[in-house]
Amino acid sequence: EAQVTQNPRYLITVTGKKLTVTCSQNMNHEYMSWYRQDPGLGLRQIYYSMNVEVTDKGDVPEGYKVSRKEKRNFPLILESPSPNQTSLYFCASSSLPGQGADTQYFGPGTRLTVL
C-alpha cells in the first residue's frame, strides 16, 4: 500500500529537549515536504526537498532542520524546541512537479506540544 508514515503521532516535550519526527514514504517519490498547521493560518511549508541531498527552506524554517540522506526518509529535527513550535505537523511526498503525478500524499500528522 502506497503511504507516508510519520512517527510519533503525538508528542509532549519540554523546552530545549531535542527531538526528531521521522517521515518515510514507499512510493519512490523525489519531492518531500514538511508543513505545520495552526488554526487560522493554514498549512505553512517548513522545508522541502527535490531529491536526495537537496533541501530548501519553505516559509517558516526557523528553529527546524531536515536531512535527506535517502530517498524514502525525510526527518524533521527540532534542536531546541520552544512553545511556539507547538503545532500539528504533516509530512508529504510526491513525484517531481510537472512529471504527471503531482498529487501530494500526506502522512497522518504529528501533534506536538512543547511545554
Add this chain to the structure above:
Amino acid sequence: GQNIDQPTEMTATEGAIVQINCTYQTSGFNGLFWYQQHAGEAPTFLSYNVLDGLEEKGRFSSFLSRSKGYSYLLLKELQMKDSASYLCAVMDSNYQLIWGAGTKLIIKP
C-alpha cells in the same frame, strides 16, 4: 509577497451546488491544487490545474484562469460528508507550495 486568498467559511444545503473561490499572487506558477481536509485528518488530493480551463472529476470540478490569478472548486450534489475544509495551494517558480488558509464548508440538511 506571495498570497493565496479564499473565503474563511461557507454554508450550503445538502443536494445543492457550491463554488469555492481562490485568488493568488505568487512568484511564478507551476500548478494549482485543491485539497479536502476533514477535521483532525490529513489533507487529501482533489484536483490539479496547470492550464486554463475546467477539469471535471465526478461531482467535483476545478477551474483555472492564470491571467486572472483565479481558480474555483465546484462541488455538485452536495452530501453531508462533504463538510470539510477545502485548501487551495499554488506551486511557485521554485517549486515551493504556497497554501491558502482554507475554506470551511458547512453542509446543512
